[in-house]
Amino acid sequence: MAENTKHVSYADAGVDTAEGARAVDAIKVAVATTNRPEVIGGLGGFGSCFSAAALKDMEDPILVSGTDGVGTKLAIAQLLDRHETVGEDLVAMCVDDIVPMGAEPLFFLDYVAIGKLRAEHVAKIVGGIAEGCRKSGCALVGGEMAEHPGVMAADDYDLAGFVVGVVDRPKLLGPELVREGDVILGLPSSGIHSNGYSLVRKVAIEGRSVEELETPLVELGGESLADAVMRPTKIYAGQLLAALRAGAPVHAMAHITGGGITENLDRAMPEGLDALVYRGGEDGPAWDVPPVISYMIREAGLTTEEAYRTFNMGVGMSVICAPEDAERVRELLAEQGLESFVMGEVVPGTGKVVYDDER
Numbered sequence: 001m002a003e004n005t006k007h008v009s010y011a012d013a014g015v016d017t018a019e020g021a022r023a024v025d026a027i028k029v030a031v032a033t034t035n036r037p038e039v040i041g042g043l044g045g046f047g048s049c050f051s052a053a054a055l056k057d058m059e060d061p062i063l064v065s066g067t068d069g070v071g072t073k074l075a076i077a078q079l080l081d082r083h084e085t086v087g088e089d090l091v092a093m094c095v096d097d098i099v100p101m102g103a104e105p106l107f108f109l110d111y112v113a114i115g116k117l118r119a120e121h122v123a124k125i126v127g128g129i130a131e132g133c134r135k136s137g138c139a140l141v142g143g144e145m146a147e148h149p150g151v152m153a154a155d156d157y158d159l160a161g162f163v164v165g166v167v168d169r170p171k172l173l174g175p176e177l178v179r180e181g182d183v184i185l186g187l188p189s190s191g192i193h194s195n196g197y198s199l200v201r202k203v204a205i206e207g208r209s210v211e212e213l214e215t216p217l218v219e220l221g222g223e224s225l226a227d228a229v230m231r232p233t234k235i236y237a238g239q240l241l242a243a244l245r246a247g248a249p250v251h252a253m254a255h256i257t258g259g260g261i262t263e264n265l266d267r268a269m270p271e272g273l274d275a276l277v278y279r280g281g282e283d284g285p286a287w288d289v290p291p292v293i294s295y296m297i298r299e300a301g302l303t304t305e306e307a308y309r310t311f312n313m314g315v316g317m318s319v320i321c322a323p324e325d326a327e328r329v330r331e332l333l334a335e336q337g338l339e340s341f342v343m344g345e346v347v348p349g350t351g352k353v354v355y356d357d358e359r
Helices: 017-032 053-057 073-080 086-101 119-136 197-205 225-230 237-245 291-300 304-310 323-335
Strands: 061-069 104-114 139-147 157-168 183-188 250-255 273-277 315-321 341-348 353-355
Touching (some): 073 197, 073 225, 086 119, 104 119, 197 225, 197 291, 225 291, 315 341
Parallel strands (some): 273 353
Antiparallel strands (some): 104 157, 183 341, 250 315
16 A cells, blocks of 8 residues: 655645644633633633532522524625624624523523634624623623534634523413513614514615615615614613513513514414514504614515514514502613603413504
8 A cells, every 4th residue: 555645734725723723722801801700711621611509599590591692684794794793693682592581691602603713703792792781781791602614604603602690489471471461672673683683684784785885875864784783682681681680560571572572472372372572553553663673574575464473573572460560660760761652562372472553
């Protein structure tokens, strides 16, 4: 057998471990800004350590976990070369999925899969993740940067996030607490957030140049499509938890994400009760729908039913409480900087979302 004299290094195969080390160095400062007292050690270990000592003061601590991604919005970020805020989207999708149970996000981990690792590029992405963690009060304790040459294009990347939180069982929120007559409050969204982007890309992004996407549009109140679609997802967790700690008597919450109001608000309903949403017929809902969402609905020619199953329609989170507590809850939310509006009520039914203009 002939001797094989060929030498192929890991770098020759497309993976630059030195650049990976530089990337870790580039994100250390951002990660450190998210530390909580419970964090033990820093980046570089095989695992991340977090003290559970604070849980000893709880009657029955329940760990609540969640995982999610950003999805098609990343393809638009890559087209526009805007990577600073997609990390906030990632954190929002995770932490605001566990806060409806009353859970406080404790720590967060991320997974970055990328075609060609560049330290400066990854630093922008992870910087956004760190910003999201700071806003939600959880620690970014670790993660993974995986370079995938030959599997992903050099500039392509994907994100996944993982969060662990805790709630004391006596303070657990959910459908079990919801009663007939409860008031449904809506918290305004910052825009499209991170759902419906496959449709957004198809009807508003494809076929347009970057210059066109960055041109201000009258339909968007003078904002460009690029700015409107890349606005980061609003993170509610930190402010909501502060309102709960201040005594806000909340029964349940619903994070309005993929599937819109129709397929998320029902997750806060028990059997035998419906969420009746005041959609308002021809005049539209009793709250403001962001111009970018109205624009996408027109461009796609969506029916009202389709729109409410695709976009958040201006509601990023719903909060459910007893009618006699509604004003107090709204006051406590306002003290934390969260505007709210009455968007519906709980009525007898079968655990679904129904609309006033369909009854």
